[in-house]
Every structure is written in structure tokens, then in C-alpha cells.
Amino acid sequence: MSAVFVWVETVAGAVVPLSQEALGAGAALTAELQVPLVALVFGENAAAVASDLAADEALVCEDETLTGLRLEPCAALLAKLVRERQPHAVLAPGTIRGRELLAFSAADVGASLQTEAGDIVLQSDGTLQVERPVYAGKLTLTASGSSGSAQFLCLRARAFPPAAPRVDADTPVTRVEPVLGKNDIATKIVEVTSSAGEVSLGDAATIVSGGRGMSANPAQPPPDAPDSAIWKAQHGFEHTLTPLAIELGAAIGASRAAVDAGYIDYAHQVGQTGKVVSPDLYIACGISGAIQHQAGMRSSKTIVAINRDPEAPIFRLAHYGLVGDLYEIVPALTAALRARSGAG
């Protein structure tokens, strides 16, 4: 009996949203293949979250070596389960951990791996054909695995509809044993800092991004501010963009120029050398729209640009353009949204 495996990533014991997309993609595939969908959940709290997943079965390992989802024990376990059950395909969210896990164990079991996979097409010989953006999104590559070995896929974020939640799903849970003992593992997690409270760029349905234009803040820096442009931009991210983001439930993004100038942390950088995002709504404020920035946000569903230069390249990509000073438009937008949610 073959199956489709979906690795479900958790952070601090809670399922990350992109895992639901992987389950959604898995459900579509198992319907076509007529095989069961098997969820794999490792680490702390695995059994509790597993029973609520939209899957036919869950394989669960809560051994303490898997806490924090360290790569080596997770990959060894995945490889063992693949060897035992010979699934048709193994899906995982295209997160850092998802990619590492699938690449590591694909090497163990001799499976093909496609990353950033969107649009999975099952072909008559059983191979899975997928598309992914290459050359910074300027081209699309179509590739497939080969039949006769498991096909591993890391999915592009926000490219698949999430699985419908199952209330009282009571998914049958099978406990499995770890493969590696404590002393077989060369790495050790010694400290964890969580930003789980913030909306993360990869999951966000809405992103509000700021660029070099953030330094045009009319607010006056205090006399002791070491650099007035940095102070103005940081103040703008905090007091102008953040209120809009809160109103929209959005994550904060940034251009590389803003990051390199020290306005905001690299974790927020969108683009070729930052994060690739694909929210429903992307609002670019004071960003010119260089090709390398576009590489990170081009696939957003609706793009809004706020820029005082009507010639900025971002207006050739955006759906809606608001030409003007972001420090006037963003507060007006925040106020209008607030009035709307107050009235609604």
C-alpha cells in the first residue's frame, strides 16, 4: 500500500500555517492517486496536534531528541519511514526546516527533490511535474521526479489552498520510535529565541513594506540622535508603517536599501537576497521597485505602491498606485481603515 506523506512542521508545539497548505496539497494528490494521506509529526506536543490534522493517519514521534526539530534525528526518522512504507510522494512546507529535512533524507533514500514547487501535475507514469520560478522569477522551470523512487516536494509558500480544518478529526495516531540515540547526534540546541508572537513574512496574508523613502520622515530627530536619516526611518517604521500593519494584521517588510542603511533588521528584507513572499496584499511604501526587490514579491496577488515619483518602476508592477508622500498617504490610509473597522 502506497501513500502520500506530509511532514507537518510545528513551532513550539503548534502547527505552522504553511503545514496546512502542505496538507491541502497532499489531499488533492491523494484524491487523484487514491492512496491514504499520512501526516508525520515530530517533536514536542506532536500527538496532541496530530489527532486534529486532516489526514488518514498520523505517524508521531515525541522522543526528546526531536525537540526543536533538529535536522539529523528528524531526517533519519523520515528516511526510515520512507523505506518502510514506500510512499509515492513526500511533501513538506518550503520553510527552512522543511527544505533541510527533505534534502537530507532524499539523499539517504535516493529520492528526487523539487523545491519551491507550485502547481503539481500527476502524469500518467506516476511522476509529479512541478513548476518553480528561477532566475529571480524571470523564468519558470518545469521539472519532474522519476518513477520508481519516492518523489520529495517542498512547496512554495501560499501556492496551495490550506486543508479545511477538521473539528474532532480523531485522526488515528501511530507512535514511531526514533532512529538516532542522544549520543549519535552531532548538534545540540542550546538556546531558542522565539518571535512566534509577530506575524512572520512567509505566512502573512498582508505585508506592508518600507524602503529608502522611509527616511523622508518629517518628524524631527532629538539632538542626541547619532544619524538623523536612520532615526527618521526607524521612527517612520515604528510610528507610521506599524500602525497600518496592525490595522491590517500585516507583517512588516523592507527593501534591501532600507536594511543596508540600518533602518530595519535583515529579517524583514524582501527580495532576491532576502525573503520571497507571496501575500494576498503587498503594500510597497517608498520603494522604487528594483528588479531584485520584485524577485521577492512579484507573485503577490494584489500589489499597491505608494511612491512620490510617478516614474518609479514599482508602478509598472503594481495594481494600484498612490502617487504622493508616504508620510501623508499612509496615515490617511490607517485612519480610514480604523474608521471602517470602527463602523463595521
Added chain:
Amino acid sequence: MHVVTFTRSTPDTAARLTVDADGCVSQGDAAMVVNPWDEYSLEESIAQAEDQGGTATAVAIGPEVHEEALRQALAMGANAALRIDDPALAGADSIGWATVAAATVRRLDDVDLVIFGKEAVDVGSDQHQIQTARLLGWPFIGAVSRILELETGAGSMRVERSLEHGKQVLTCRLPAVISVLKDINEPRYPSFMGIRRASRASIPVWSLADLEITLPQALTMEMKLEEPPQRLAEAELLPGTPAEQAAALIARLEKEQVL
């Protein structure tokens, strides 16, 4: 102490690309540059080697066009460069590639650490580095934002990595493979002397026979490369005072059910 980085050349990211009927990509007269993510891995490997009085070696796998990246590495201060080239490489997939990379690392002397960039910005798939580690049987830590301690004598290091939902600090036995992100350092500019030295250096080339390996059968088939459909419409510009612009935008987003 010996640090190895793998790097290659990629088209200048602003290059306009065209694809012909055979799926061959052409970038016109745009330059090849060192893969942008590798500026950080090169810098880190050179800085760590300098720190420890060790050696930094840069390796490219593939045709001569990748010498561009190796000369950049030498100009920045890498101690040695090496290219692996072989006609058989043309059909390799990522496991094939990792087989070559792992064999190269084994062939080099006493490697403590292999540092990769995050991915190749052209057709990279962000898996080569991970599979190289696996084939070496070494631990892998990706998305490293800081090397906090590197003790080659004791055979251990401590690093910080940045995940989607926070940071982790890990300790790790050496030898190991890591990949680094942009926030790990500020890459240096090559010095004039460095560039001169690099342009004169002769870079050895090894074949698969030199490595005494053959490639495993490729499991991934690349089928076609094409330009995605272009969006035709220009942005709809929303005029008026900021308040009017805001109201017009909200109306449109409501209609599209984005809000």
C-alpha cells in the same frame, strides 16, 4: 584549520533574459558575477581562516565561466581555488552534484568546515549544500547568521541560526557544513593587489576521474524553461488628496475582497 566554500558564477541579476526554442537561456551581453549569496560565504570563510591562521579554499563545479567566481574569491583573499570540470557533469542533478562536492571535500586536506551561500540566484534549488553534508556524513546547519565560537582544536563550534519564527543557538561537532545568510557579515571589497594576484593565478582543474568517482543516475528531469505570462495592465493610479486616495484604495480592495 581548513575552510572550504563552494561558489559559482551567475548572470548579473539585472540581466534581461531570453529563452530560445530549445530552452537555452541567453543573457545578451550582461556580465557573469559571483553568485550574490556567496559573497557572504566567501567573506566568512576568509575571515574565519584569517582568524585561526588557517586556509580558505574556494571550489567551483562546472565549466570555465565559473572561474569568474573563483577569481573574485582569490581577489577577496581566499588562499586557493579549484575547479571541477567534466563532460559528465552536464546531466547531473542535485545528488550527482553533491556526490562531486563531497568527493572534493574528502580529497582536500583535513577540512574542518564547509561554508555555502544560501542558494544560486539563477536555477539554484537550495539543496546542494544539504545533500553534500549528508553524503559526507557531516552535520548541517543552515541559515546561520553568526559563528559565535569556532574551536578547531576541540572540534566544535557554536552558531546562531535565523528561522522563520525566531533564532536558535546550536553547538555542533566538527567537521560540519553550514550555509550562511546575508546578515552574517559585510563582504570586503577586493584590494587592488588582490585583484592583480587573482588575475594571474592559475586555477587547477580536476576531473571526475581525478576524484575517482562516477555519478549516480539523475532522478530529476528538467523539462522546460519559459517566460512566465506577463501582466499586461499598468497600475491604476488613484488621484486626489491623501484621504481621497485612501478611500479609493479601500473601495477597490473591498471590491476585490482583499479586505
